[in-house]
Amino acid sequence: MADERWNRGAETFTEVTGLPAPNRGDDYVADVVIDQVFAELWTRPGLTRKERRWISITCACMTGAQIAMETHLGAALRTGDISFDELREFVVHFAAYAGHPRATAARAALDAVWAQVKEP
Numbered sequence: 001m002a003d004e005r006w007n008r009g010a011e012t013f014t015e016v017t018g019l020p021a022p023n024r025g026d027d028y029v030a031d032v033v034i035d036q037v038f039a040e041l042w043t044r045p046g047l048t049r050k051e052r053r054w055i056s057i058t059c060a061c062m063t064g065a066q067i068a069m070e071t072h073l074g075a076a077l078r079t080g081d082i083s084f085d086e087l088r089e090f091v092v093h094f095a096a097y098a099g100h101p102r103a104t105a106a107r108a109a110l111d112a113v114w115a116q117v118k119e120p
Helices: 002-017 028-041 049-063 066-079 084-098 100-117
Strands: none
Touching: 002 028, 002 049, 002 066, 049 066, 049 084, 049 100, 066 084, 066 100, 084 100
16 A cells, blocks of 8 residues: 555656656655655645646745745646746736745746756
8 A cells, every 4th residue: 555655656746747756765755745745635636736736836935945946836847737938927926925025036946947947
């Protein structure tokens, strides 16, 4: 059962992030995030993947944590769930509710991941 749950989480991790899942037992992401967040939360019914994506991006941007913002924004771009133009509009809307300092940090994170993800 634990192997089935972890495998489901690893598969969902790859679908959601656009990256290969880390090896089991490698670190916090492999042992906790994949097993709990991706095996359970991202596979629940009730919200679409894109709706969950918007919630995750908003939460990450509210923290102001650069790694979290880049992780979620990059995943949205890599998977094609959300376009760069949609994310730019998100930052404008986000600024009105969360403030310009947080929106500026979100835009910097978006620009950083866009530079890595966009096609040459």
